[in-house]
Amino acid sequence: MRRKIIMMGLLIGIILFSFSTQAAEPIRVAAIFSLTGIAANHNAPLMPMVELGIEEVNRQGGVLGRPVELIVLDNQSTPIGSTLAAEEAVRLNVTAVIGAHWSSHSLAIGPILQKAGIPMISPGSTNPRVTQIGDYIFRACFVDSFQGKAMARFARERLNAANAVVLKNIDEAYSIKLAEFFTAGFAADGGRILWEGEYRGKAVDFSDILIRIKQLKPDVVYVPGYTRDSGLLIRQANGMGINTIYLGGDAWDDIWSVAGEAAAGSFHSTPWHPRVPFRQSEHLLKIYQAKYGAKVQNLSAPLAYDATMLLINAIRRAGSLDRRLIRDAIAGTVRFAGATGYISFDDNGDPLDKGVIILKLENGATRFITTVNP
Numbered sequence: 201m202r203r204k205i206i207m208m209g210l211l212i213g214i215i216l217f218s219f220s221t222q223a224a225e226p227i228r229v230a231a232i233f234s235l236t237g238i239a240a241n242h243n244a245p246l247m248p249m250v251e252l253g254i255e256e257v258n259r260q261g262g263v264l265g266r267p268v269e270l271i272v273l274d275n276q277s278t279p280i281g282s283t284l285a286a287e288e289a290v291r292l293n294v295t296a297v298i299g300a301h302w303s304s305h306s307l308a309i310g311p312i313l314q315k316a317g318i319p320m321i322s323p324g325s326t327n328p329r330v331t332q333i334g335d336y337i338f339r340a341c342f343v344d345s346f347q348g349k350a351m352a353r354f355a356r357e358r359l360n361a362a363n364a365v366v367l368k369n370i371d372e373a374y375s376i377k378l379a380e381f382f383t384a385g386f387a388a389d390g391g392r393i394l395w396e397g398e399y400r401g402k403a404v405d406f407s408d409i410l411i412r413i414k415q416l417k418p419d420v421v422y423v424p425g426y427t428r429d430s431g432l433l434i435r436q437a438n439g440m441g442i443n444t445i446y447l448g449g450d451a452w453d454d455i456w457s458v459a460g461e462a463a464a465g466s467f468h469s470t471p472w473h474p475r476v477p478f479r480q481s482e483h484l485l486k487i488y489q490a491k492y493g494a495k496v497q498n499l500s501a502p503l504a505y506d507a508t509m510l511l512i513n514a515i516r517r518a519g520s521l522d523r524r525l526i527r528d529a530i531a532g533t534v535r536f537a538g539a540t541g542y543i544s545f546d547d548n549g550d551p552l553d554k555g556v557i558i559l560k561l562e563n564g565a566t567r568f569i570t571t572v573n574p
Contacts, residue, residue, distance in 0.1 A: 226269035227262070227521060229254070229511065230289040232299035232309055237277025238402070242426055242453065243301050245498035246323060247272065250298055252487060253508030263516050275305050282308035290316045295521055298507050301500075302426075303327035303374040310337045319527045321511055323503035324471075326450065327373045331549040336527050338549040340507040340540070341450070341471050341500075342556055344374070348381025349388075350556040350572035351422065351447055351469050356389040358558075358570070359445065359467075361419035363392040367409060367433065369425040371401035378424035378449050386422075394418050399429070406433045407440070414442050424449040431458025438462035453498045456564060466561045467569070470499040472540045473557050475568050480506075481539040499559075499566070506538035 231250045234243040254270045262268055271292060275282040282300055286309035289297055297313055297320040300306045306325035313320045314334035322330060322337075326344040331337050355361040364386055368379035383393050394416045397409040410433075413421060421437075421444050423430045434446050435458065448455065448468035455463050474485065474496065484505055488496050496502065513536060514529035515521070536543040544552045555573040559566040 224262075224266040226267045227264070227515070228269050228271055228292060228294045229508075230271045230273055230285075230292065230294040230297045230299075232273045232275055232282065232285045232289065232297055232305070233301055234277040234305070235272070235274035237281070238428070239277035239302050239305070239426070241428070242451065245453070245501040246301055246504035248488075248492065249501045249504035250508050252484075252491060253505050253512070255491075256487065257509075257512050263512055264519070264521070268512070275300055275309070277302075277305075279304055279308040282306075283312065285309065286312035289313070290318065294318060295515070295523060296320065296511050296526060298323070298504065298511065300325060301504075302372070303330055303377075304372055306330045306337075306339075307333070307373060310334070313337070317523050317527075319511070319514075319523060319530055321507040321530070323507045324450065324500050325374075327377050328550075329373070329377075335531070335549070336523075338530055338545065340503045340510060340538070340543065340551065342554045343550050344378045344449075345381050346574055347449060347469050347556050348378045348383075348424070349385035351449070351467075351558070352382045352385030352389060352391070354467070354558050354570070354572060355386065355420050355422075355447060356391050359420060361386075361391060361445070363394050363418050364420045364422055365395050365397065365413055365416060365418040366393060366422045367397045367399065367425075369401050369429055370398045372426070374449075374451065375425050379422065382422050382424065382447075399433070401426075401429060403429065404432060406436050410437050410440055410442060413437065413444070414440060418444055420445045420447050422447045424451070426451045427454050427458055431455050431463070434459040434466070435462045450500055453500050455561065461564075463561045464563070467558055468561070469556045469572075470559055470566075471554070471557065472499050472502045473559065473566070473568050476539075476541070476557070478537070478539060478541055480537050484539040502539040506536075506540050506543065510536050510538065510543060 273285040310333035369375035446466040
């Protein structure tokens with residue numbers, strides 16, 4: 201009889217624990233990305249990574265005894281839409297925000313979240329001004345000040361480029377700043393910038409600037425735009441018989457889909473590649489394959505997984521849902537093991553010592569060339 205009473209007590213305890221876990225109020229985390237508009241295709245691969253991370257956490261019992269509820273907000277690919285999404289996140293009283301991806305969108309949501317005291321981790325906004333907004337703003341990626349200089353160094357040392365043309369999308373903060381840092385780095389390394397051209401983000405005809413490039417015959421052309429505009433430009437240049445080497449940034453995730461074979465022989469920088477030697481990267485590849493039945497194709501997407509898991513890790517270490525304590529825990533992160541490498545933060549909320557991977561586009565795929573470290 202005594203054994204039956206003990207077993208019944210244990211059973212009741214298990215039921216009560218299960219009920220309390222199920223009934224616990226969820227931790228609300230918002231993801232702000234472009235679900236519609238011009239940036240939607242570029243942002244699309246990141247959402248599955250965030251969802252994968254949240255599902256993994258909830259499968260393991262959540263965090264602090266609570267499940268995590270993911271609230272997805274569409275920034276509509278515009279700064280105005282980003283502002284509205286951030287205001288909605290504040291209204292919903294979320295614990296933290298993952299996003300945005302494009303720098304122009306993060307620059308819009310950052311001030312609102314900073315004022316509200318809501319921690320934000322951007323997966324891929326590389327513009328230095330993003331984390332300068334305030335102490336609640338963080339990023340999981342490297343910064344353009346290093347990415348631009350890394351590609352400039354690669355162009356000078358590995359490609360032996362003596363001169364370059366730089367083309368920037370003047371509608372995107374990401375492109376403007378990356379072009380600026382490449383230009384400064386290339387000149388500092390003894391290279392000559394022949395010309396700096398400009399185009400609008402929604403352009404479809406680049407003939408005016410391409411005629412100039414054909415006349416200048418540069419060794420390399422740096423095009424730090426997004427997949428759509430960079431791909432269209434390269435494809436049109438190829439049709440005009442322009443023979444040069446194109447260089448791009450980490451936003452060239454799916455450049456083949458737009459540029460086609462015209463992209464062959466080009467190089468671009470990226471934060472991740474399937475060949476990186478990190479245990480968490482191998483883990484991510486396995487769980488992604490298991491869930492989606494496919495390999496990870498987008499080279500920026502793992503940053504969204506890292507941003508999600510880094511946030512969860514910080515909440516767990518904070519031991520509280522107090523947003524100030526969570527912010528402090530994020531800032532105090534030391535060598536968090538992510539899929540894109542180890543992450544520790546400097547005083548600005550930027551990762552320390554994250555290398556830039558350089559890839560070559562050939563045969564419809566990307567080939568790992570080298571890693572440029574700070």
